[in-house]
Amino acid sequence: MNTLIAVAIAPVGVGEELSQDVAEVVRVIQNSHLPSKTSAMFTEIEGPWDEVMALVKEATFVLAERGIRTEVLLKADIRPGFEDSMNQKLKRLQEHL
DSSP states (O other): OEEEEEEEEEEOSSOSOOHHHHHHHHHHHHTSSSOEEEOSSOEEEEEEHHHHHHHHHHHHHHHHTTTOOEEEEEEEEEOTTOOOHHHHHHHHHHHHO
């Protein structure tokens, strides 16, 4: 079933500037076959539920396997019968603006 998630995976308690560690997480996501978009606060990923969740686990463990405490914030939108929600939701919004 198609799933769109917004996820933030971040190291906790490792300093003030976290961009290098976050970049490792985002690299895993971007190198997957699933569509994704990264913004300042979240990365959106879309695809089948099991594949999306497996990617979240893989990206999370990039830090956790190095002994870094890792925080994951996740919001999911499961809407049967819809595809390309990452783009189509914005398109429908723009039609109203």
